[in-house]
Amino acid sequence: MRPDHLDETPFVKLSGVHKTYEAETGNVRALDPVSFGIDRGHIVSVVGPSGCGKSTLLRILAGIDPATGGQVVIDGQEISGPVPNMGIVFQRDLLLDWRNVLDNVMLPAELARANMDETRSRAVALLSELGVGDFLNRLPFELSGGMRQRAAIARALLMRPSLLLLDEPFSALDAMTRDQMNVILQRLQQHERVTTLLITHSIAEAVFLSDRVVVMSARPGRVLDVIDIDLPTPRPLSIREEPAFAAIARRIRLLFEKEGVLAA
Ligand SMILES: Nc1ncnc2c1ncn2[C@@H]1O[C@H](COP(=O)(O)OP(=O)(O)OP(=O)(O)O)[C@@H](O)[C@H]1O
Ligand SMILES: [Mg+2]
Structure with a gap:
């Protein structure tokens, strides 16, 4: 087996994945074509406004909801049904x-x-x-x-x-408990090294925990940017006050402001 750093293809690869829900009352286009990868052992966060298709994306990745089009490849295999050996945590x-x-x-x-x-x-x-x-x-x-x-x-x-999917697992928690959970999850990841997709509404949580952040537009969700977070790990909570962290958080906020998702 090649060492991880020589892997050219990511462990998880989404290519042009899109979704339209069909209903008698009308179709809902939930996701425009979305493409990004998750390297083995990395955490990738998806951050975006409510209703932009984040949970839809997670369910497609888990193989429990079929995409309307596009391709999901996990460890070299295109998925066509529920993915075995997957951990999921919901809100x-x-x-x-x-x-x-x-x-x-x-x-x-x-x-x-x-x-x-x-x-x-x-x-x-x-x-x-x-x-x-x-x-x-x-x-x-x-x-x-x-x-x-x-x-x-x-x-x-x-x-x-082999894959951990977290759909806003901390959103019902108070701010202090949430910070604590971020630190605990990061510490656990230092030795578990499980490939993880984290869905969150929190820009700070996404930047703090992730190797890469996928920023999504309002519905139908499309990828506005994919940002690699090169901050050293493990990260103390105080990193959030440092200029390098603040610059990334600002970059994401500006994307949302430009889209009209956040008021400027
Ligand atoms: N089973 C379904 N049938 C029809 N429409 C659906 C279904 N599930 C989701 N949708 C629609 O798809 C869109 C995206 O929903 P989704 O739950 O993926 O959003 P989300 O980004 O996870 O939102 P939130 O941040 O509020 O959890 C919404 O407009 C929603 O109404
Ligand atoms: Mg959701």
């Missing part, structure tokens, strides 16, 4: 109310009939690293929103997915 955590935290995280292992002892050790380690190691036996209702999302992230990572 709502979708934990099962009647299962404790550990049993919720273990659900994918049960479905895959994995080695339970080994996987349980990994579940416990992930939950500890995510800062909820003391809550393994608690039911979801006993957790705060941030803790529930941590459990959802542990569950998504449990089976070492």
Whole structure:
């Protein structure tokens, strides 16, 4: 196998992917042709206004919603249905109310009939690293929103997915918890190195966490720019106050202002 830095084609490649929803009440063009790549082990964020087709794009990438046209290639294979070994975290955590935290995280292992002892050790380690190691036996209702999302992230990572898809996983959290989750996710990524697509409305979150940011227009979404984030990693939260960070955030904001998505 070639070392990663010699890979010329990205692990995930979207080429001209577009989507029109057909309904009796009229068609909705959700996505204009969109193209970008995600290198192996990288985080790419998609940032764009509400309704521009971000979740649609994520569902197409997961293979759970067919594109109207274009091509999605993952690890050299064009996808034609649900992508195996993929982790997804949605805005709502979708934990099962009647299962404790550990049993919720273990659900994918049960479905895959994995080695339970080994996987349980990994579940416990992930939950500890995510800062909820003391809550393994608690039911979801006993957790705060941030803790529930941590459990959802542990569950998504449990089976070492080849692709992690995060659809606004932190948008329901308060600003301080969200910052904390950004730091935790970055730390986890330092050793998990899972190829990740993160959907977010937050310019700061996108720049902080990503190797690359895809900036999208209002519906029908099209790519306004793809920006490589060359800031060193790991990044402390204070990097957000540094000129290099602020310059990238400003560049994205100006794109939205020019499009009339944000008021100037
Ligand atoms: N199943 C569906 N059937 C018909 N139209 C849909 C369907 N899902 C999404 N749409 C439409 O496609 C467009 C894009 O929706 P999508 O959920 O992808 O946007 P989004 O960028 O994720 O928005 P948000 O930031 O609010 O989550 C919207 O206009 C929406 O109404
Ligand atoms: Mg969405």
